[in-house]
Amino acid sequence: MNRRTILATTTALLGLALQPALAADVPEGTELADDQTFSYRLLDQFPTLDPQLNEETAGSHVLRQIMEGLMTQDAQGNLRPGVATGYEASEGNTVYTFTLRDDARWSNGDPVTAQDFVYAWRRAADPETASPYAWYVELTGMKNAGAIVAGEMDPSELGVEAVDDHTLKVTLDRPLPYFPAMTTYATLFPVHQETVEQYGSDWTAPENYVGNGAYKLAELSLNEYFKLVKNPEYWDADNVVIEEVEGLIINDSSQALTRYEAGEFDLLEPLPAGSYPRLKEQRPDEAISVPRLCSYYYQINQREGAKEELKDPRVRKALSLAVDRDVIVDQILQGGQLPAYNFVHEATAGFEMPELDYAQMTQAERDAKAKELLEEAGVEDLDLKLIYNTDESHKQIATVLSQMWKQKLGITTTLENMEWSTYLDVRKAGNFDVARSAWCGDYNEASTFLDILMTDQEQNDGKWSNAEYDELMKASKTSDDPAADYRQAEQILAEDTGIIPIYHYSNTFLLDPQIKGFPLQNVENNWYVKDFYRVKAD
Known part of the structure; x- marks a missing residue:
């Protein structure tokens, strides 16, 4: 795995520090299961897997698996490198310069470059995109974001610049010490420009989707399920243990619990209202509240x-x-x-x-x-x-x-x-x-x-x-x-x-004890399947 020197740490305001960019951390001597899959229940069908059009939690969970931003989070919610190996902040926290890893690739093999972020961020702010999260770009404090979102300035004037393929410079109009933490959200993920422009609104279909995350979108059946498979082009693919991810859309909470208890999937969240005390007593190693x-x-x-x-x-x-x-x-x-x-x-x-x-x-x-x-x-x-x-x-x-x-x-x-x-x-x-x-x-x-x-x-x-x-x-x-x-x-x-x-x-949920690496101390509930692994059953 390619490990880089971190160029900066985040402000004490958030109590975060950059951590090494590790994927699944499997203790020595662990007996891994032959079947390295992970499955979970979703309450509702996510409306989109376009990072700049996403506005809800279910879509965000999936996007964190198939896309990767500049920074990600570890199990404690600390910042760790994603596409960026680190960053430098100006003394006044108004200019951030991110260094991108040179081995980051899209799922089609193309290199991930600083321009991919420039394109995505301008796209998010552009009124023509009609992003429901355009306001988020404005909240980052990027130079000219407010005027662009209001349609008063061209998106090319946004305060983000590709200095070269592996250097991204971000200029803010006000100090924002927690800006790096904001890059972990899907709105600021990159997108593959050629794919978006070639397929238009159909670019998010499984047969067209090009992502840069640890997994690829393989199947999607609306209101039923989706399937992800390991992305061999991902820069840290050698350390990704889970090979396949499946999400099941189940609206009825009682039915979802019955299907979990039947062993149909590994993670059930949230639990049916009022069920946690009983489930904690019946399944003490599986029922969790954080x-x-x-x-x-x-x-x-x-x-x-x-x-x-x-x-x-x-x-x-x-x-x-x-x-x-x-x-x-x-x-x-x-x-x-x-x-x-x-x-x-x-x-x-x-x-x-x-x-x-x-x-x-x-x-x-x-x-x-x-x-x-x-x-x-x-x-x-x-x-x-x-x-x-x-x-x-x-x-x-x-x-x-x-x-x-x-x-x-x-x-x-x-x-x-x-x-x-x-x-x-x-x-x-x-x-x-x-x-x-x-x-x-x-x-x-x-x-x-x-x-x-x-x-x-x-x-x-x-x-x-x-x-x-x-x-x-x-x-x-x-x-x-x-x-x-x-x-x-x-x-x-x-x-x-x-x-x-x-x-x-x-967050109340049931988790199969065979699944390890799930974050229990990240209050944002931002989890990455690349950190998970399945052990053999007792």
């Missing part, structure tokens, strides 16, 4: 044309106060999740949890305040439509939520369940009053949560808008104390009730 950098919340529609009552912060606050979060985490989920009164997950690096008044109340006090606010707002009769995507736990939470609102506030809620892609379209179109939402950090820093609730952000489907919040988050980009800005932003969010936080995730 923190995960995600927050579960509800968006409230505040668009033009939305219900006038929901534009009143007193009504929104009443809805939030009436939610007994302890009931949801202790009686429904039962997997180590924590009740959420703020948006940013408590495990986020460098984040200090804010002291919010309503979080200090008893539930009885919150209920009384909710009734008082609703009466003050003059609301006597309110019917709401709440949407969620297909999953038993989402259904259970929505059902309990609607019961709480009915019993405590007299509000009637109609629940609408829909499959994933339809749900995304409906939510983006604003055809809801309340919408189930969740956000998993794209990098381990509080802005990954708080930025998405700014007025003009793509993920702000409820269109909550607060000028003070927006200005504070913009100022945090150049602030000497962004942590203080984040705490203040959370105070504004809670006071205005831009969203209704419900709980902070833990």
Whole structure:
């Protein structure tokens, strides 16, 4: 394996350090199984495997296997080399120069070059691409990104340059010490320009796909399964142990558990709501619960044309106060999740949890305040439509939520369940009053949560808008104390009730004990199958 000297370390802000670019680390004397395969369950079909068009978790998991960015992560969430062997940062953290390995190749044998990253990043920012994650490029602080995303400047003006085939220079318009960590997300993965331009939207079909990851896309059957095979062109292929990966799309959580117990696949996440205590007792070596950098919340529609009552912060606050979060985490989920009164997950690096008044109340006090606010707002009769995507736990939470609102506030809620892609379209179109939402950090820093609730952000489907919040988050980009800005932003969010936080995730799952190398200390839940291996059964 080609090992290089690391040129720099990341900032202590994230508590990360670059680690050697190891693939599967198999202890000496380990008896490997003859069958080196790995399989897992997906709740929903991912809409795309185009890195610049991807916007959700299921697609991100697959893209990490078939594509590779400048940097990746190890089992603890530390940065480690990917296509880049390392980087140098300017004194002010506004210019980053990445050195690319000379043995990185695409699955068709072409070399991976700095220009592949330039093309992909410009493509992500280009309005013609219509990337749902164009805002992410803007958040990186790359020079001119904002103007390009707004259609005011040509993508060629983006602050990224191929100095030569193996040197990528990135210029930012503001200091951003955690920029290298942001390159681990799929939006900033490279793409093979010739393939994209030759096949257009069909370039992601298995027969056309050209990737640079440890695996290749071999088969894809919509809403059923996909299959990956080891990529012999991958620069570290000799150290990749798992030969084949299969993903099974199973919407029904109970059915998924039954099929796991029948030995059909190796990893089941998440577990059915409320099942973790029983499964931990029955399968102590397989049932696992660890923190995960995600927050579960509800968006409230505040668009033009939305219900006038929901534009009143007193009504929104009443809805939030009436939610007994302890009931949801202790009686429904039962997997180590924590009740959420703020948006940013408590495990986020460098984040200090804010002291919010309503979080200090008893539930009885919150209920009384909710009734008082609703009466003050003059609301006597309110019917709401709440949407969620297909999953038993989402259904259970929505059902309990609607019961709480009915019993405590007299509000009637109609629940609408829909499959994933339809749900995304409906939510983006604003055809809801309340919408189930969740956000998993794209990098381990509080802005990954708080930025998405700014007025003009793509993920702000409820269109909550607060000028003070927006200005504070913009100022945090150049602030000497962004942590203080984040705490203040959370105070504004809670006071205005831009969203209704419900709980902070833990990752509950079942994992076949024969599979080794799975990361248990990476709160972002970013796993790479190239690190896994299967041992012989006991």
